[in-house]
Amino acid sequence: MTTNDRDHDIVLLGASGFVGRYTARHLARSAPDGVRIAIAGRSTARLDDVRRELAVDWPIIEVDTSDDAAVGRVAASTSVIATTVGPYLRYGAGVASASARAGTSYADLSGESIFVARSIERNHAVAETTGARIVHSCGFDSVPSDLGLGLAHAAAGGVPIVAATLTVRSLRGGISGGTIDSLRQQLKETKRDASTRRLLANPYALTPGPSVRLPGHAGSGWGKVRGTWQAPFVMGSYNQQIVQRSNYLTGWSYGQLMQYREVVATGRGPAGLARAMAIALGTAGLVGALAFPPTRAVVDRVLPSPGSGPSAEAIEHGRFVLEVDVYPVEGRPVRTRIAAPYDPGYGGTGVMLAESALSLALDDLPARAGVLTPMVAMGEHLAGRLRASGFTLDAGALPQAPGRRASEARRNAPDQRAA
Incomplete structure (x- = not known):
């Protein structure tokens, strides 16, 4: 071959x-x-x-x-x-x-x-x-985010985007020791080099440096949208950096003012609020504990070690469902649904x-070279391969309530930020 x-x-x-x-x-x-x-x-x-x-x-x-x-x-x-x-x-x-x-x-x-x-x-x-x-x-990290937005952008006609949101609808699976160790090493590096702290929080950290002055980040993700509570997705701050690099590598085709964020939908009512608070506080607590040597030594005793992971049975029952909603400057909003019957961190990542x-x-890819992203390097070629392996990667018009105009959806898109 x-x-x-x-x-x-x-x-x-x-x-x-x-x-x-x-x-x-x-x-x-x-x-x-x-x-x-x-x-x-x-x-x-x-x-x-x-x-x-x-x-x-x-x-x-x-x-x-x-x-x-x-x-x-x-x-x-x-x-x-x-x-x-x-x-x-x-x-x-x-x-x-x-x-x-x-x-x-x-x-x-x-x-x-x-x-x-x-x-x-x-x-x-x-x-x-x-x-x-x-x-x-x-x-x-970061194929669902990168392909999800790229496929939705193409389905919307390739026009610039006002706002885009990835929502985690369902995620079942364990956290790997390698993922924890990556976070641990990054936090250690921020202690050695203060400039890296700013890099971690910058949506444009992977696009050319200080000359770039774009608003980009659409808020923390904490709040309530149309009655459903949501919390920030722990991987969102990094995934948006990859998404914005795809944007940059394609000549800012998504739009220089696109606001992108990632959230976890936790449900309605007091139970949804409790889940959202637990996710937000748990994420902040883990990062805080790993940032300081005394607390890091304590939590390291209970966190998975590098090279380890959950049981084969737990991985076997893993799955995930994500949605990327894109609001273009003109035309109807578009949604990409990304789902797979795999544990996201192990079977799915493999x-x-x-x-x-x-x-x-093996594929006849676009003539691009350099430090690329999955969408820019492989795009629909990779999406097709993943579909053949049991993934869902479907982009189409975003379902709307009867009588609701696309223009209304675009106007409301920034309101999906933190409440």
Whole structure:
């Protein structure tokens, strides 16, 4: 199926880790015959366990991400590197840079603003020169947000957007030790470098620097909309940075004044209010506890450790339903529904990363290079692959109450911010 002169089409780095195994499993099921896949990591024995479990004969590459020369050789040997080895602030910089220099496409699961901002600074120009597509955030961070908005924008006719909101309708699944460790490492970095604190809260942290002065952020997400309580979504601040980078990379096609936010719908009445308050306070409490060494030492005893996760049974019963509502400057509002019968942080993320790697390796993608986003790099190609793997990614006119005009919906869109 492939014609390049490299040894591999895809190298999966971190295949023996918790999410890595789900990614490898999906590759084993979904990769077409003839795709040359290798698995890589620090432990040959653990990688061999993965290979036996999946009954595949993929080559094994022993590599430590701290060994720049070895990582460079791996990058030069393959068309695509997909890596689950985080936190990326600690383990990802060398892999992304080696891929950029080698003209090798790269996909990861990063939800780390600091890491991605540094990757853009170090790798974007290099990757443009070599033709590499460096694509961060190819898991639940931030494929649903990025594709959801991009598909809705296309369905709305590609006109600029006034406001867009991602609403979590249903989410069932566990939190990974790797996700917690990524948050932990970012908070430690903010202690060492005060400028990174401002970066975490800036919707435009991943677009060109201080010359950009846009209003962008549509509020915290806390409040009540048409009788339903909602709370901020914990991943929203990072996801909006990815969405705005897609906006920037497409010439601000979504509109320079687009306001984007992400919320969790918690229901009506006192019970909905209680759930919203619990989510908001719980998120703030976790971040606060991890920010200070004394409290971090306490909560670390109960939080999942890196490389760990929930039981197979819990993951098996995971699922999620999200909606992205887009209010264009003209025409009817549009909604993208994103849903999958997978745990978002493990099974679903493994599918998203595996299909991203396959898309980068096999699809006839737009002629773009640099540090890209899933939507800009792969767009409808990735959406089609995910649909074939059981995802729902449907964009259409936003349902409205009888007699309600689209113009009214647009006027009311900013009112969906914090009450």
